[in-house]
Amino acid sequence: MELTKLGIKELQDGYKKGDFTKEEVLNSYIENIEKEDGEINAYITKTFELAKKNLNKDGLLSGIPLSLKDNISVKDVRLTCGSKILENYESPYDADVTKKVLEAGGLILGKVNMDEFAMGATTRSSYYGATKNPLDKTLIPGGSSGGSAASVAGEMAVVSVGTDTGGSTRQPASYCGIVGIKPTYGTISRYGISTMANTFDSPGTMGKTVEDATILLKALKGRSIKDATSIENKSIDEVDFYKLDSNYLKGKNIAIPKVYLDLDDERIENEFKTAIEILEDLGAKINYVDMKYLKNVIETYHILVNGEISSNMARFDGIIYGKRTTDDYETIEEMFKKTRGEGFGQEVKKRIMIGTQILSLDLAEDYYYKALKVRGLIKSEMDKVLEDNMFILSPTSPILPIKLDSQMTPVEIYKADMFTIPANMAGCPSLSVPMNKKDGLSVGIQFTGRRMKDNEILNSAYLFERSKNEL
Numbered sequence: 207m208e209l210t211k212l213g214i215k216e217l218q219d220g221y222k223k224g225d226f227t228k229e230e231v232l233n234s235y236i237e238n239i240e241k242e243d244g245e246i247n248a249y250i251t252k253t254f255e256l257a258k259k260n261l262n263k264d265g266l267l268s269g270i271p272l273s274l275k276d277n278i279s280v281k282d283v284r285l286t287c288g289s290k291i292l293e294n295y296e297s298p299y300d301a302d303v304t305k306k307v308l309e310a311g312g313l314i315l316g317k318v319n320m321d322e323f324a325m326g327a328t329t330r331s332s333y334y335g336a337t338k339n340p341l342d343k344t345l346i347p348g349g350s351s352g353g354s355a356a357s358v359a360g361e362m363a364v365v366s367v368g369t370d371t372g373g374s375t376r377q378p379a380s381y382c383g384i385v386g387i388k389p390t391y392g393t394i395s396r397y398g399i400s401t402m403a404n405t406f407d408s409p410g411t412m413g414k415t416v417e418d419a420t421i422l423l424k425a426l427k428g429r430s431i432k433d434a435t436s437i438e439n440k441s442i443d444e445v446d447f448y449k450l451d452s453n454y455l456k457g458k459n460i461a462i463p464k465v466y467l468d469l470d471d472e473r474i475e476n477e478f479k480t481a482i483e484i485l486e487d488l489g490a491k492i493n494y495v496d497m498k499y500l501k502n503v504i505e506t507y508h509i510l511v512n513g514e515i516s517s518n519m520a521r522f523d524g525i526i527y528g529k530r531t532t533d534d535y536e537t538i539e540e541m542f543k544k545t546r547g548e549g550f551g552q553e554v555k556k557r558i559m560i561g562t563q564i565l566s567l568d569l570a571e572d573y574y575y576k577a578l579k580v581r582g583l584i585k586s587e588m589d590k591v592l593e594d595n596m597f598i599l600s601p602t603s604p605i606l607p608i609k610l611d612s613q614m615t616p617v618e619i620y621k622a623d624m625f626t627i628p629a630n631m632a633g634c635p636s637l638s639v640p641m642n643k644k645d646g647l648s649v650g651i652q653f654t655g656r657r658m659k660d661n662e663i664l665n666s667a668y669l670f671e672r673s674k675n676e677l
Contacts, residue, residue, distance in 0.1 A: 209234040210361040213414060214270055214421050217364070221269055228261050228269035232313055235271040239315065239362045247337045248356040249316045250276050251284045257313035266425045268311030273363040275354050276317035277324060279398035280304050287400050288322040288332035291528040291549025301398025302430045303367055303409055310425040315363055318353030322551045324371060324402045325515070326350050327622050331553040336610055341383055341646050345607040348378030354412050355382040365413040365422045371402050372507055373626025375410035376638035380602035380650025383640045385419045386412045390657045391633030392437040395430035403514035406630045416639060416668045417447055441661040447668050454665055456489030461595035463497040466625065471605060477641045477649040478601050484673050495591050499584045503627045504620055506584070509564055509577040516561030519554065522546065585632040592656045597663050600625045602638040602650030625652060635660040639667045642674060
């Protein structure tokens with residue numbers, strides 16, 4: 207029996223029956239990491255001793271080896287955010303997410319790779335090198351939670367916790383053939399997680415199946431006094447896949463924006479058609495809808511997010527957080543410049559400069575405030591569609607994963623998130639489920655639902671996944 211192929215329920219049932227022990231499962235994952243990660247490069251920091259200390263803890267994640275994206279704080283463990291500037295920084299406390307994982311009995315194997323400060327969709331901006339896609343090691347795993355996706359797809363973790371600002375759990379899940387969930391904004395506390403863009407960021411969960419990713423979500427959700435944006439999302443408590451009626455989707459309306467039908471990739475187009483057929487066979491009614499503001503998501507997103515990035519990155523100055531330049535300097539301003547110039551990569555520098563320019567008095571009125579209005583229009587448009595439809599269906603990404611050494615322009619890379627960004631703009635729950643693998647790769651299908659009704663997309667995705675597996 208290959209222990210690294212088992213899901214959460216299978217592992218915990220095996221523990222109860224005495225088929226294998228938690229130590230045996232943990233050792234299987236450690237061995238797999240030591241064997242495979244030299245090439246995949248999913249892990250930045252390994253925490254095997256921390257995992258061993260939690261072996262006797264009971265809870266929802268008892269005995270489950272998992273990974274954390276390296277922007278999530280773990281006390282006395284390196285927190286790099288994929289950046290040189292935090293290369294030797296150790297967090298003095300646990301994030302709320304970390305506390306919940308440990309309290310639930312989870313075994314934290316380590317901190318996994320990411321685009322620097324979560325700015326990217328490939329992991330190529332990481333100071334610690336790019337992560338390879340376990341399905342095809344010549345391809346990107348997606349990003350920014352590429353290390354999370356690769357650790358799960360490469361059987362180096364059962365599940366993983368990532369973060370999602372514009373698709374960063376769902377897009378890499380799609381590229382690596384696993385499930386990625388971004389819940390309603392605020393469902394999981396952001397306390398102790400390095401911030402990229404406060405009003406967009408959402409911790410998310412990743413696993414091989416809808417069930418695994420949902421179990422992790424149940425363990426992490428909940429309001430926190432340390433995060434004023436966190437909420438109590440009771441809809442997730444209602445999810446029980448084993449009591450789910452197979453006719454759950456019968457007669458339910460599902461929306462597909464007409465603008466999403468213009469797909470350039472034939473493989474994605476064909477898989478999306480198959481996904482529609484599966485949902486129709488489950489009894490759902492497909493409605494093709496006009497959503498005119500979706501064409502503006504990429505420009506709007508990058509104006510707003512870069513503005514928030516400019517503010518959030520200001521804290522990394524060499525005084526409190528991160529390393530300080532070792533070069534000589536005469537003024538504090540010179541020290542700031544040298545520290546940030548040496549510590550940040552090109553993508554981060556570019557976004558800071560764009561954001562600072564956008565927030566300037568000369569441009570804020572023309573760009574930032576107009577983008578805020580467009581964000582409101584996108585949210586209102588989505589709310590209107592979701593009044594009459596249980597969820598919005600789309601491919602997760604309009605493109606397949608590119609080669610690691612591909613020379614795409616930033617705009618071409620940004621387009622990979624055009625289907626995932628709207629959920630972050632509106633704070634809606636959204637998830638990606640993989641279609642069956644062909645030629646070693648899978649296409650992700652995205653379900654975007656109503657705020658505080660995460661149970662609807664979780665139940666729908668579970669039934670979809672089960673039907674898809676029977677094809």
